[in-house]
Amino acid sequence: MSQVSGSANNTKRQSTFFTRFKKNYIGWIFILLSVLGIGLFYFYPMVQAFLLSLKSGMGANLEYVGFDNYARLFGDPTFITSLTNTFIYLLVQVPVMIILALFFSVLLNDPKLKFRGFFRTAIFLPAVTSLVAYAVIFKYLFGNDGLVNELLLGMNLIDTPLNWLSDPFLAKITIIIAITWRWTGYNMIFYLSALQNVDKSMYEAARIDGASSIQQFFFITIPMLKPIILFTSIVSTIGTLQLFDEVMNITNGGPGNSTLSISMYIYNLSFEYTPDFGYAATVSYVIVILVVILSFIQFRVAGDRD
Amino acid sequence: MGNKLSKKFWLLIVALLTAMVLAACGGDSEEGSSDADGGGDGGTTDDGATKITAWAWDPNFNIAALNLANESYNGETEIELEIIENAQDDIVQKLNTGLSSGTMKGMPNIVLIEDQRAQSFLQSYPDAFYPIGDYFNTEDFAEYKIPPTSLDGKQYGLPFDTGATGFFYRTDYLEEAGYTHDDLVDITWAQFVDIAKDVKEKTGHPMLALDPNDLGILRVMMQTTGTWYTTEDGTINLVDNEPLKVALQHYKELMDNDLVKLVSDWSQYLAAFNSGDVASVPAGNWIAPSIEAEESQKGLWAVAPTPRLDMEGAANASNQGGSSWYVLNIDGKEAAAEFLGNTFGSNSDFYQSLLTDVGAIGTYKPASEGEAYQYENEYFGGQQVIYEISQWMEEIPQVDYGMNTYGIEDILSAEIQQYLSGKSLEDVLADAQAQAEAQFK
Numbered sequence: 001m002s003q004v005s006g007s008a009n010n011t012k013r014q015s016t017f018f019t020r021f022k023k024n025y026i027g028w029i030f031i032l033l034s035v036l037g038i039g040l041f042y043f044y045p046m047v048q049a050f051l052l053s054l055k056s057g058m059g060a061n062l063e064y065v066g067f068d069n070y071a072r073l074f075g076d077p078t079f080i081t082s083l084t085n086t087f088i089y090l091l092v093q094v095p096v097m098i099i100l101a102l103f104f105s106v107l108l109n110d111p112k113l114k115f116r117g118f119f120r121t122a123i124f125l126p127a128v129t130s131l132v133a134y135a136v137i138f139k140y141l142f143g144n145d146g147l148v149n150e151l152l153l154g155m156n157l158i159d160t161p162l163n164w165l166s167d168p169f170l171a172k173i174t175i176i177i178a179i180t181w182r183w184t185g186y187n188m189i190f191y192l193s194a195l196q197n198v199d200k201s202m203y204e205a206a207r208i209d210g211a212s213s214i215q216q217f218f219f220i221t222i223p224m225l226k227p228i229i230l231f232t233s234i235v236s237t238i239g240t241l242q243l244f245d246e247v248m249n250i251t252n253g254g255p256g257n258s259t260l261s262i263s264m265y266i267y268n269l270s271f272e273y274t275p276d277f278g279y280a281a282t283v284s285y286v287i288v289i290l291v292v293i294l295s296f297i298q299f300r301v302a303g304d305r306d
Numbered sequence: 307m308g309n310k311l312s313k314k315f316w317l318l319i320v321a322l323l324t325a326m327v328l329a330a331c332g333g334d335s336e337e338g339s340s341d342a343d344g345g346g347d348g349g350t351t352d353d354g355a356t357k358i359t360a361w362a363w364d365p366n367f368n369i370a371a372l373n374l375a376n377e378s379y380n381g382e383t384e385i386e387l388e389i390i391e392n393a394q395d396d397i398v399q400k401l402n403t404g405l406s407s408g409t410m411k412g413m414p415n416i417v418l419i420e421d422q423r424a425q426s427f428l429q430s431y432p433d434a435f436y437p438i439g440d441y442f443n444t445e446d447f448a449e450y451k452i453p454p455t456s457l458d459g460k461q462y463g464l465p466f467d468t469g470a471t472g473f474f475y476r477t478d479y480l481e482e483a484g485y486t487h488d489d490l491v492d493i494t495w496a497q498f499v500d501i502a503k504d505v506k507e508k509t510g511h512p513m514l515a516l517d518p519n520d521l522g523i524l525r526v527m528m529q530t531t532g533t534w535y536t537t538e539d540g541t542i543n544l545v546d547n548e549p550l551k552v553a554l555q556h557y558k559e560l561m562d563n564d565l566v567k568l569v570s571d572w573s574q575y576l577a578a579f580n581s582g583d584v585a586s587v588p589a590g591n592w593i594a595p596s597i598e599a600e601e602s603q604k605g606l607w608a609v610a611p612t613p614r615l616d617m618e619g620a621a622n623a624s625n626q627g628g629s630s631w632y633v634l635n636i637d638g639k640e641a642a643a644e645f646l647g648n649t650f651g652s653n654s655d656f657y658q659s660l661l662t663d664v665g666a667i668g669t670y671k672p673a674s675e676g677e678a679y680q681y682e683n684e685y686f687g688g689q690q691v692i693y694e695i696s697q698w699m700e701e702i703p704q705v706d707y708g709m710n711t712y713g714i715e716d717i718l719s720a721e722i723q724q725y726l727s728g729k730s731l732e733d734v735l736a737d738a739q740a741q742a743e744a745q746f747k
Contacts, residue, residue, distance in 0.1 A: 002399070014487060029421065037698065057432020058426070058429055058430040058709070059402070059405065059427070059429075059431045059435070060406050060430060060431045060432075061407055061430065061432070075744050076744060076745055077717070077741045077744065077745075078716065078741070078745060079718065081720070119519050139570070139571065142572060143570055143571070143572065144568065144569065144574065145574075163568060163570075165570035166517075166518045166519070166568050166570055166724055187370060189367040234507070250617075251519075252568075253517060253716070254518065254519035254719065255518045255519055255719065255723055256518075256519075256716075256719040256720030256721070256723035256724075257716055257717075257719070257720040258720070268712075268713075268716070270402065270714075271395070271398055271402055272712050272716075273712055273713035274426035274429070274430060274710060274713070274746075275402050275406065275426070275430055277406060
């Protein structure tokens with residue numbers, strides 16, 4: 001569009017505005033609705049939560065304390081425990097789950113495999129169970145006289161039942177097993193669908209060049225799935241940072257806070273202890289900050305430059 | 307030029323957005339009535355009765371008690387009571403979110419709150435509760451119930467059930483280990499540990515079942531001396547808390563000598579004694595119905611007073627759990643308070659039927675002379691269980707539970723794990739104290 005000088009400028013400008021608007025106004029209305037919705041239900045509460053995180057006090061007696069809450073985080077051993085626990089879950093569980101999901105998806109992508117549909121459904125099925133329901137079932141499976149102990153005892157692998165839920169180390173393992181069971185199938189589906197888009201001729205060419213199936217996996221499958229692996233690891237990281245239902249229902253944070261997650265600590269601060277909603281909001285902002293930092297790192301490490 | 311135009315358009319959108327947001331925050335507090343979510347605002351029904359709502363949990367116990375109270379109410383104000391059942395956790399959440407939002411819409415007139423949580427509500431939401439001290443006589447109630455239910459000299463809660471504890475035990479196992487009932491009456495926790503060792507040695511049964519996440523037994527031990535995790539002015543009292551130290555030593559001794567069956571949830575806890583695995587259950591009297599649920603063990607149980615810590619001024623009585631009724635400061639509060647005062651607050655006959663119909667032992671002292679309290683329970687070998695419990699109830703040492711019981715306990719239970727694996731008791735308490743002070747200043 002060229003510059004027009006003089007008084008024609010304004011009318012011209014207006015008319016372009018109207019023609020553009022007329023041409024696209026339906027589109028603008030669509031955007032407007034979602035912008036308003038997102039603004040109202042995402043950004044407005046976020047701002048309010050941030051303001052809340054600058055306050056402290058019991059229940060309704062909140063007053064502004066500036067950044068005191070953020071300073072308090074560093075001296076709060078329970079918060080540090082919950083943060084450490086969450087990172088242990090993250091560092092152990094996410095890689096294990098991603099690798100398992102990749103493994104299953106490649107296995108189940110084999111066109112010669114019989115009952116493929118059945119196996120795919122079976123592995124995906126945990127992802128549709130209710131979080132609370134499966135957590136409660138895991139609690140019973142791993143109880144002192146639960147199925148897992150009975151099995152291990154029956155196979156003579158252990159002499160006395162393991163205290164899965166009341167030993168600090170084993171309790172963490174239990175939580176990790178539970179989340180892995182729940183989410184592996186979910187991630188597998190992403191890889192399976194991505195695998196459909198990998199050109200078969202590449203494998204053919206590789207086979208002709210004499211590449212073993214392990215080499216094919218590492219040099220074709222993995223690079224082709226890279227964007228999806230990045231996506232699933234970010235989503236899983238965010239999911240793990242928000243871990244709540246499993247911990248709440250399987251161990252209730254115990255024994256002695258050894259399975260406490262950040263989200264559960266937020267719950268405790270709001271509803272279990274004398275409520276301090278300001279401090280609870282501060283802790284939730286920590287999750288926000290962590291999600292941003294971790295996603296950024298993952299993009300940097302794994303993402304393409306362009 | 308196209309750039310400039312779209313900029314203008316964006317400005318317009320942002321302006322619209324802001325206007326919408328502002329309108330939304332300004333408007334919604336006035337509009338809309340909350341009748342839909344069951345909150346009675348003390349309205350009047352067609353026949354002139356005042357409508358009040360109550361929130362409580364446990365249909366077989368608290369709700370049943372409310373229904374019974376509704377039947378026996380004979381006050382002047384006509385009242386129509388609507389009872390809404392919620393899980394206790396849900397009530398805590400709803401109260402917290404509702405009261406902190408500053409609106410009383412949808413709140414009930416009467417709510418049941420656990421004693422150990424009460425102070426946290428009373429202090430967090432200063433004007434949310436209505437003082438009901440004028441509607442009943444606090445001296446009629448077990449003394450230990452008063453500090454948790456009052457604040458700054460005002461009585462906010464009407465004491466309801468008692469968590470008076472007893473030492474429930476299997477007579478056959480204890481006999482086999484060489485103990486009679488008299489040997490178990492008014493003992494100390496140190497003796498309890500010795501008895502537990504004998505029982506384990508002679509019968510092979512662990513003495514009791516414990517969930518490592520639940521420090522209830524420590525609280526029971528501590529309260530026999532009238533101490534708590536915090537002092538009356540709210541100071542955190544762990545490091546120089548002699549009763550807590552002794553209690554922890556007993557706890558460790560029980561654990562180290564394998565005298566405890568570890569469980570990880572409530573149903574396992576119940577199964578531990580219903581299956582005949584453990585020899586005793588030192589717990590609040592509300593456990594009795596669960597013990598009696600196992601028909602085959604009829605006549606094999608008895609109850610002795612709670613062991614005490616071996617210290618000056620300790621009593622053979624303690625408390626575990628128990629809750630009280632509160633009235634919220636909204637329309638209909640007078641009617642609600644009158645309702646509570648007329649039933650739970652002064653009606654001795656009501657407490658007799660409460661006991662026979664619901665099995666709830668109240669904390670209203672005059673009621674214990676009533677007939678229902680003298681009942682000889684065949685399950686416990688003809689013992690007057692209720693009467694004995696109500697006598698122990700009057701001896702329970704007073705404790706101010708303060709505001710941070712659950713918070714401190716989370717810190718403490720982490721430290722106790724380390725204590726059990728070898729950390730010294732002094733370090734454990736000193737560390738717990740430092741952490742608690744950092745968290746609850």
